[in-house]
Amino acid sequence: MTYDGASDAEEIARAVKTFDAINALRRATEEDAGEGEDARRARKRAAALERAAERAKRAKAKRQGEGFDGNKNVKSTGAYVTGLPSDATEEELGEAFKKCGVVKLDAKTGRARVKVYRDADGKVKGDGLVVFLKAPSVDLAIALLDQTELRLGDATTRMTVTAAKFEAKARGDDEGGGAKVAAKASGGGARMTKADRKRAAALLKRQEAEALGWAGFDDDVDAKKLIVVLRRMFTLEEMYADANLRKELEEDVMEEAQRTCGPVMSVKTYTTSQDGTMTIRFKSLEAVEACVKAWNGRWFDGRQIEASMWDGKSKFVSQRDESEAAQRARLDAYAAELGGGSDAEDAEDDDDDVDDDDEHSDDEQ
Template identity: 30%
Template sequence: MAAAEEDFEFQLQQEEIQRHHQEHGDPFTYTDPDDGTVYEWDQDKLAWFPKITDDFIAAYQANYGVAESTQQQTASTTQQQQTQQQQQQQKKAKKDLKPGEKRKANDPEWFDVDEVKNTNVYVSGLPTDITDDEFKDLMQKCGIIMEDMETGQPKFKLYRDQNGQLKGDGRCCYLKRESVDLALQILDNYEFRSHTIHVEPAKFQLKGAYNPALKKKKKKQKKQKNMQERLLDWRPERKEPLRPKHERVMIIRNMFHPKDFEEDPLELNEISDDLRSECEKFGIVKKVLIFDRHPDGVASVAYKEAEMADAAVAALNGRWFGGRQLNVALWDGVTDYQIEETDREREERLKKWEEFLDLGADIRKGDAKKDDATETTSRTEKASSSTAGESTSDGGKTEG
C-alpha cells in the first residue's frame, strides 16, 4: 500500500514537471513550489539535483556552516591569484625598464611564510623587566626551542627599543610546527606575572634593499638533521665541556735525567708505574707519557676531567721525587715535548741496548755456573758423609 502511494506521488511530481516545462520552455530545470528550490536535470545520472547558485550556497552555509576544505580552497585560490598578480606586475615592470636602467627595490612590507614551514611565534604583552631565562622557560611549556647551528644557543629574541630597553614583545622559534599550534592554544591570553600575553604566528618584514653579502649561507642538511635528532633524543643531554681539553693534561718537569735510562732502560717502566699509581689518587688517569729524551725530564698525565688535573697539580707541585723537586703545571695545548733522535743517536741507543742484553746474558750464565758448582759441592759433601757413616757401622760390628 505504501509503495503504491509513493508511486502515485512520484507520478504527480513528474506531471507537474512536465507542465512546468510546457509553460516555461526549459526542459532541464524545475522549481519546487514548496520551498522554491531550483533543480537541474543531469543527463548522465538521469536524476534531478539542486542548482548551485549564490542563494543556494548562502542558504547552505547558514544552515550547515562552511566546510574547512571550502575555506582552504578559497584561501588557496586567493593566494594563487595574488601570486599571479605580483608576477604580472614584475613582468610589466621589467618591460617598462629602459636599457641600462636598474629595477628599484620594493618598499619594506610584511610577508607570510608557508604555514607548514613557519615555526616562529610572536609574543606581545610581556613584562618590560622579563629576563631571557624567564622567557625561555615560558615558551618551553609548549615544545622544544630550535637551536642555532652556529652558536648552539636557543633561537628566541626579546625586542628592544633604540635605547636598549625591553619593549614587552619577543619571538620564539620552535623545532616542530605542532608546538606553534600548542602555543596558540595555551599561551594566548595567558596570565604571566599579572600581564595578559598574546601569541600569534610570526610575520616577517623586508628591511631595506636586497644585499647579497648579507644573505645567510645555506646550512648543510646533514648538520641540521643531526641537530634535530639530538634535540629530539630521549636520552639525557650530555654536558658539553666548558674548559678546553688540553687543561685535562698535567705536565711534570725535573722528574728524571735522560742519562738515567742509559744505565738501566727498565727504569723507564718503573717511573711510569710509580707516576700512574700516585696520580690515580686524584682521579681517573687515561694516559701516562714519559718523554725520556727531553733534557728537562718531562712527563705528562692525562685525566678524564680538568678538575682532576687541577687537584693533582695543587698536590704534586713542589714535591720531591727521587731526590728531585718537581715542577707541575697544566699543559698549554701548544708545546710539543717529543724530541726526535738522530740516526747517530739511534745507533748508539741500539748498541747500548745490545750491550745491556749481552750483560744480562753473561750474568745469567755466571749465575748458572755458580748454581752448578754449588750443586756439585753439595753432592760431594753428601757422598763423604755417607762413606763416613758406613765406616762407623762396620767398626761397631767388629767390636761386638
C-alpha cells in the first residue's frame, strides 16, 4: 500500500466542510428557537447532518483498518521470508513452500505469486514473498519452514518465515525492504481495472475448484486416479423395477468402502449403463488401491464385480444402451410411482371396455 496524501487531504476538507455546516445550522437553530416549526425542522436537519458525519467517520476508520488491496485484511495469506541466498530464485522458493498449500496465481500472468526481491541492479536482497490461496497455509508454512534451510545441509540458507504485513510506503526508500515491495507483488500498486478484477475473480474461482474441488485437499494427486469404477453391480431390469435400489446401493457401497478402503468423497450410480456401473471417488491413492484389490473379482448378488481405476476417458451414461425390456420396466415403474397402472394393464382395461360394449350391443339387439 502506498500513502496517498491527496486522498487524506480530500477527506479532511470534506470533514471540515461538514462540521462547518453543522455549526452553522446549530447557530441558526439557536437564533430561531422561538420560531416554532422552522426551528424544529432546523434541529432535524442538524441531527441528520451529525448522523451523516458520524457514518463518514466510521467508514474512514474502517478503511484505515483494511488490507492493501481494499479488502478487509482479517488474516494474511502471504508468507514473508528472509535469509534467502544471493542466488535464490522464484522457482526454488515456490517449490519449497508448495508443500504447505496451494500458491495463488497472478490474475494477469497466470504464474504463481512467488517473489524474490532484488535491488536496482538485479541482485537478490535476501527476502521474498509467497502468497497462498488460503490463510491457514501461512500458519503451516511458519510451523514447517521457519528456521529451516532452503537447501538442506546448507546453514547459510536458513530461512525466517512470518506472516506478511503490508505497510505504508512511508517506511522508507526502495532499499527499505520487502513490506513495501510486497504490497506491489501481492496485488497493490496500480489500481486494478474492472476487467482486471473480473479476470482475477474468475481465476481465483477456477483455481479453488481445481485445487480443492476433486480431492478435498491441496496436493498434486491426479484427480482421475482417485476414482474407482465398479461394473456388474446391478442390471437395468433390477434398477427400473425398484425405485429405491439406487439409493440403497449407494448407501451400502459408501459404508463398505469407508470401512474397508478409506475416506470416500462420493458414490455415483449410472442407472442407464448396460454394465451396471457405479463409481467411487476417494481422497487418497492408497484407498483407491485398497478398493481395487478388495473388490475386483468379488461376488455380489450372483454377479462377479469388476473393479478398476478410471482411465480418465470412459463415459458411462448412454440412453441408447437401454434395452427394450428395461425401457418398458422403467416406464411401468414410473407409472406405478404416479399411482397409475402399467401399459399392459391399460391395454387390458381397454379390452374390458370393448367386451362391455359388445355385451351392451347384444342386449340391445
